[in-house]
Amino acid sequence: MRDQAEALRLKMMKEEGTAARSIAVISGKGGVGKTNFTTNFASSLLAQGKSVIIVDMDIGMGNVHILLGASAPYGLKEYLTGDRTLEEVITVSPDGLSFISGGSGLETVLEWTDGRFERLIQAFEALQQQFDYILFDMGAGASESAIELIVAVDEIIVIATSEPTSITDAYSMMKFICLRDPEKKFFIVNNRVQPKEDGNEAVTRLQFAMRKFLNKETALLGTLPEDSAVHKSVVAQQPFTKLYPNAPISRRMNAIAANYISSGTDIDSKEGSTFLGQLKKIFARGRG
Template structure:
């Protein structure tokens, strides 16, 4: 039994209510994966769920920067035996906490058996305390990251409408699927210029997965290119909090609602109300 299967079995052995473990991945960097993870986690928390966001890009994480929060401890401290898993958890807001992946790492992290065991023990504890565990994985696929992805209940794959990003996302899903054909996938297209771009990208990916791998995937929808998202990054605050009425925020809120309610609905750009469109028109004058 490999390490991923051992971790999965460890999670399944818990008889108490368990958190849903979600790995958020991308085929390459620069698609807004971490920003999505943060805002997705924040909106799940706003709906009354206890959520823990974990930056698993160990040594090169940026979740703490995007959140404008800092911590003296990160996941590597715990893996190396420096305290309990609770010691590296930072509370951000009501129902939302995070674990930093650390940054500025000057060595390559190779998990040893003891660290894998500590990871399993830590997750066993966390699954009893939260409704959702969200793992923001590093871009691409590493051996260490794959172990964790294989143990998750679901994998959310982030892409953009660019052909190279779509191909990278497909390659990532195929890579995971070949190791675990039962793994559940959900797809989101980020930074689209219009809803049609998102629909085309998602349906291309969905069709390829179905045709070549006989695998159905859940289509979450797409998020629009939105200048307020960049402003929120500069202000180190989730865009759904800082600009709740922006197009990206409204769309993501609807996506989270459909996701939490297990609605098989594909959500794209939420249209502005008439008064908002009219206001925008006069501002251009």
Template sequence: MHDQAEKLRRQMLKAQEPLARSIAIVSGKGGVGKSNFSTNFAYALRSYDKKVLIIDMDIGMGNIHILLGMTPNNSLRDYLSESKELAEVINKAPEGLDFISGGSGLNSVMEWSEEMFERLITAFEYLQTEYDFILFDMGAGATQHVIDLVLAVDEIIVISTTEPTSITDAYSMMKFICLRDPDKQFHIVGNRVSKNDEGTDTVTRLQFAMRKFLDKETTILGLLPEDGSVHKAVLAQKPFLLLFPNAPISKKIKSIASTFVEFETTVNLENKQRFLGRLKNMFRKGHG
């Protein structure tokens, strides 16, 4: 009886713990600096004493580990196939950041076996209580495995440059997701901005289009300037925020992280708790 009571007490305490905010970082097309943003944004959140996990979901093309200068031995695929335990696929990056490599060979979650999906749910049930933020660095474009997971997370950060094709593709991605889940929370970041006015025009155009055509309000997190520090950091395989903490882009991404952390007050706890429920429902539909 004592053991049962102790187990119940631990479960109740666990249930009261705050749950991580799950965020998908997406772009309408490749080559806009999405993974670089994900990596440095994670470190910017770490500077606010937040526990952060990045999950690289750009299957087969993931490069988070390259930007971190690391070579992961295990991946999410190894955990789902039961060849490794969850702790073995969580990689420890410098300065307290954790990340999980997606690995090659994973397709839409609709194609995963029931056993794999149960292991995924078990992992997220644990990870949601261990971190403040779980960032999913998604593959570019609206492929099926991107949409599968994006529709389950709490919030979405959309990365766009000032190029017309990038803006158009970013809007198409947001529209595609919004029509399937009108309640999804979107945040917009303008990247590789040469002129501040041009960058402001880009993000406000996206915000206006979402409001006018989809009756959807979005949040503008900020603009990241074109900065030579980024290229130097990529060559050094270190995040620019760590290598050049005083660079203009480093100061900007810290500001974006600050805005995002403050946005916490408007994120409903019930929505966080629905993350796993949405994943489960999505899996049932795919196997119905």
């Protein structure tokens, strides 16, 4: 029955022609504004006519719901255990952004039961039909549990600042991922750029290192300035793109979202999307 149901779903996806783009938003270290970027990037995508959902994968430290001013009584854990349906764990913020909270007990897909992984695949199949973009807000660093999912997604957005430690950690993170999947596509965002600072200089050095040592090209998606609107919006628990639409950082974020939308077409849905195919391979290796 499962094989027949899956074949039907994949047939429907192929007839529709495309599947959602899955994106992991990562950083080499904490404190660079990764989650704030994710929520506002999603808000900009939504404002530009795209349907988007955030999946909070910062296990134990997830705060997407706080930044969006929403209460999330249930999360991914409750869905995987079968206690709640997918619809019950999707929360919609007051500004209309959909998200799924994480939770404890999601340490690694390699330790999940067959039943939980089956439900995970079913959820992502459904989300790929409902949304244009699935954003995974990952925890900082390169834990094995994070890498399992990051390697599976279609594309990666790396958030860094111009600080040397942030650039070094971002490079280490991308190098680690490249060793697992040399074909993975990276976008870089330089966040919290100070006044009179060349926001592209640090990224240029990072791109040079990736090209020289890993033979890997990376794309600069954009830069975001240091802006008081960020702190004010965090206190207000609203995206700054909604609360301060004319602020310099909001205009930059909207440009980044537009740049990303135009960076490529929707992911081809062959074999149930590259994302789902990669997840199944990871789980199969863990079971082997």
